[in-house]
Amino acid sequence: MDERVKIVFGLLGGLAMFLYGMNSMSDALQKAAGEKMKRILGFLTKNPLMGALAGALVTAVLQSSSATTVMVIGFVSAGLMSLPQAISVIFGANIGTTMTAQLMAFKISNYIYPIIFIGFIMNFVFKKEKIRNVGMVIFSFGLLFEGIEVMGGVMKPLASSAIFVDLMGKVSEIPVLGVVLGAVMTLVVQSSSATIAVLQNFASQPGPDGIHSVIGLAGAIPILFGDNIGTTITALLASIGQSKNAKRTAIAHSTFNITGTILFMFLIRPLAAFVQWISPKGDELDIISRQIANAHTTFNVACTLIWLPLIPVMVKIVKFIIRGEDKKNSDGFVAKYLDDKAMSQPAAAIYMAAKEISRLSVHAGKMIGAMKNAIEKRNITDIRDKYVDEHDKVKELQNIIVDFITKLISSGNLTEKQAEQAAGLMVVSNNIERIADRCDEVDGLYKKILDNGQLLSDAAIADLTACMDMTEKLFGESMNAIITGDSETPDKVAADKKKIRKLQRQAGKAHLARVKKNTCVRSLTADYSALLYSMDRMADNCISIAEEAIDDFTFDKLDIENMDSDSEVMVKAGAQA
Template sequence: MGEVFDTVFGLLGGLAIFIFGMNMMSDCLQKVAGEKMKSVLAVLTKNPLMGVLAGALATAVLQSSSATTVMAIGFVGAGLMSLPQAISIILGANIGTTMTAQLIAFKISDYIWPIVFTGFLISFITKKEKTKYIGQTIFAFGLLFVGIETMGSVMKPLASSPVFTDLIAQVSHIPVLGVLLGTVMTLVVQSSSATIAVLQNFASQAGPDGVSSILGLAGAIPILLGDNIGTTITALLASIGQSKNAKRTAVAHSVFNITGSMLFIWFIPQFARFIQWISPKGNEAEVISRQIANGHMMFNVINTLIWLPLIPLMVKIVKFIVKDKKKIKTAEKLSPYPAKDETESEENLASAV
């Protein structure tokens, strides 16, 4: 019981440090470069391709697709950007967010504490606000990897647990369960980067042979797809109380990830082989973290290439899902049949007479 307690709270503690470090890094980067990113987004959205590039750049710099998506929703709500422009930014944001997984795949465990100390020193000594934010960004970057290392250390015993390995084997052989698991994890944690970091750490644990991954790339991909679906909840929450087009922008984010996941789930073995081909070679347990990062990136790149020429179709879909109330009222007025409440009122009037 003591070992289970240590494992659960070690995992939760490591996840808490990771999320805190990631949010702190994102907040500090937004304070340093947030206004510049807003101007970049406003200028570089004249055509869909430039919008995708602007969204990817902003998210790679800010280290938060949620921040970029919320910016786009805000622009649309304020009437500063059209719906197609905002959708192109969201497509790019999905590519930019894959940079976090790429950073996590680097093995920098020997440099974590020097990074943490350097960041603390800069933020503690300097009096300039901008330099202080840079120091805090470096400090938060180090904390992010402290969380990853903590999660990795407590996950190692799970690799030898028969109960856990049997459970993972079931999930890895039923892709739909993997997608559901990834979706629920991200809905709870509210960060796809955090759940993908957990996935990378867990998949890096070696199986009984000491070489292959306990999960395998084909087992990790469905969970990865679920992570991409779960992350859309942030945009949907940000759109509450916003204009119709702002809500449509958030829905476009969901449509992008859900349709992509529904497509990719049919080609998991082929996609896994493609990712293994473009990724570094070696023992599976050692290279799978990079493979997952590459899988995350290629999913979003391929999905963006599919949707980029179909942005007008995306606009039609989101307008169908989030209808314009004025049009509905106009349709009701033009209808030869009275609305239900109108019929009832007429019947009541007749009975009274």
Template sequence: MNENVKVVFGLLGGFALFLYGMNSMSDALQKAAGEKMKKILEILTKNPIMGALAGALVTAVLQSSSATTVMVIGFVSAGLMTLPQGISVIFGANIGTTMTAQLMAFKISDYIYPLIFIGFIINFVCKQEKVKQVGRVIFSFGLLFEGIEIMGSVMKPLATSPIFIDLMGKVKDIPVLGVLLGCVMTLVVQSSSATIAVLQNFASQAGPDGVTSVIGLGGAIPILFGDNIGTTITALLASIGQSKNAKRTAVAHSVFNITGSIVFMFLIPVLSKFVRYISPKGNEVDVISRQIANAHTTFNIVCTLVWLPLIPVMVKIVKFIVRGDDAKEKAVFTAKYLDDKLINQPTAALYLVSEEIKRSASYAAEAFSYLKAAVTAKKDGVAGRKFNEYSEYVKVLQESISTYISKMFSSGNLTELQSEQTAGLLCVSNNIERIAERCDEIDKSYENLKSKGYKLSNEAINEVKECMELSGKLFEEAIEAVATGDDKVIDKMTRDKNKIRKINRQCSKAHFGRVKNKKCSKAMSGDYTEILQNIGRITDNCVGIAEEALDNIKFMTLNAEEMEQYGNVIDFSQAKQVEGTEA
């Protein structure tokens, strides 16, 4: 085989192995540490420093700034994170992603195959999901280093190629060419970590003298800047079709890297001198990989320190670039939080599903409240229309939630624990929809009574009202149980459930007592009994929700300050009541 063809195939094969190992490691890290990642994001406050720290830690764990950036854009789009918060996390993500380059700078050639073997054995033998993912992380880590070794071995002949030496000389003399080269490479590969690893390998090849790097630190830094600019395309693509603030978050990522690169282009000699000072000493080819990693880290830390106090300025810049407001908020009867771009981020997706189920539960509570007003009021027109409106909202949201959860399962990214949580949340959502359906049945029975010219007696209205109030309270407790997992709430539910069933039986007996005493028409018995039975079925659905809580199914929630900020606390006691009189 021709020598040049061997070099090309070796580069492509090594790069493919590296890219596969890196993506596999990132995926395994998300599955093994996804819950911790979510907890880190929960410490976000209005303090930009905390936001940047959260972004850096999450990205260092996930080994992917793109994953963090896409997640943040989804949160901003859903209104769960403010624009300044999102920008601060993006700044931190830029620091976190430099950890990959630092790892690449280690020389672990002698340990690659033991790492691959150990990782394979752990992943193959162990049954526990988290341990298997740890094994996959180790295995993938070994693979990506093997890819680096392959690329390094096939690139050695390039170091003596006159054409290659001439090309590298032009890049060193004209830094803008280096920026363009790095930007194009990252745009093609869609991974700055991958292109920086390739850069580290190229730079580690010795020039004609056998001591100095074929490109040198001064030539590598502009390519590094281009890599940073190119990686922002992922965020820009993720913001397509999102809200204005989501687009602004993505643009902030680009402004951060572009402005930093422009300023540092004039400071390359200063940056090179500083990096050489803080890096290990030795022959350039032996230490340049670490120097490039340190240059990457220095660039992003300095840019973050400069921009953090200027977040208000960044907000003004991105609002100038992305002008106007969203045409209108998403229609109330469509999913507000669910974002398909976060399907492959299980922790973030579960969080958004939880928020949408809470929203569905609040609409179900409104529907139940208006139904109670319609059944027990003398003038039920407005209450009836409002009931139909909110009942329809619940059904539409349930369909969206079910579809979204199906996509989560089909993505194959859920861990065993996340699969259990997702399935449990789907059961909660299904029970909420069934409650809305029971309400429809109650409404239908009540309308049947009216169409036949019957009306409920004062005694019957009071009975239905008492049963519905207790069922509404039980629904509130059921949602609280899933939100908090508090055993005391679940114990209280059990007592209230038994109380409702007892009162329900008493109401049924009282009705037949009225029929026997000729105070009520026998023809009303079917519909009235159906009303009581459906209230009982609502009770069963509430118990079904609580049973999920007993199985440790919980909503993924924001911390207390964020919940207050975004209004995500469902307070059923505030459900609107409609004044009514006997029908």
């Protein structure tokens, strides 16, 4: 086989192993630490410095700044994260992604196959999911290093090629050429980690003198800058079709790397000198991989420190580029928090689904309140338009939520715990929809009574209103148990369920007593009993929601920290009723 063909095939095969290993390791790390990752984002975005720390830690877990950026863009688009918060996380993500290059700098070629074997055994033999995930992390880690070794092996002939050596010399003399080369490489591969790994391997090859690197640190740094710029294309693509703030977040990512590159293009020699000073000492070929990793980290840390106090300036820049605000969409049929792009990030997708279900519960709660008012005032016409609108919102949102959760479960990306959480979300969502359907039954029965020109007695209205009061309280308490994780609330729900059932039995007996005294119409008995039965079924649905909390499933444990104002009203109503 021709030598050039061998080099191309070796590079492609090694790159494939590296990318597969990197993606597999990222997926396994996410399954092993996805919930902790969400807590990091939830608790560490209070100020820019903590936001940057959150971005760095999450990216270190995911081993991909692109994955973190895509996730943050989804949160911004859903309104779960503000633009300044997102920008600070993006800054941190650029630091976190440098950990990959630091790992690549370790010389572990003698231990690759034992690492792959140990990881395979842990993943293949053990049944416990956590151990299998750890095994996949170890196996993938070894595999990506094997890919690097393959690429390094086939690149050795290139180091002695006069054409290639001449090209590298031009890169050292014309830094802009290196930036363009690095950006194009990353655009093609869609992974800055992969192109930096290739750069580290190639830089470790000897030049014509057999002593010094074929490219040297000063020649590698511009390519490194280009790698950073090229990786921002993933964020820009992810922002297509998203909100204006999501687009601004992606542009902030690009602006961060482009401005940093422009600044440090004038400081390549000082940067190289600083990196050489902080890096281990020794022969250039032995330490240049670590020097490149340190240059990558230094560049991103320096850019982050420069930009953190200037986040308001960055916000103004991206708002100047993407002008205007998103049009307010008053259509309740559109999901506010769900984003299909989050399917590859299960913990983020579950977070979004829980937020949407909180929103669904608000509309169902409004339906209960509207029906109570209609019964109490003996007038269903005035509130019917509002009631029908809320009912339509619940039905449409429920369909969207079920479709989202179903796609999430069928994606195959969920751990056992995440699958249980997704199932719990489905149960809660289904019960909220059933409560809305029970309200619809009450509406139909009450409308039938009024359309027939019949009237319930004041005593009957009082009993029905009392039952609806208890139902409204029960629903608020059950959602409170799920949303806040209050361990005592499920017991309150169970106690109130007994009270409402007792109230319904008393209402039924009181109606029959009134019929006997001719103070209530006998022909209304069936419809009145059906009304009480529908309310009883609503109470059962509330119990089913609360039982999910009893089974240790709560939105609180899904890191739902910042509910919208309507959801807070729902929780407070349940607590105070």
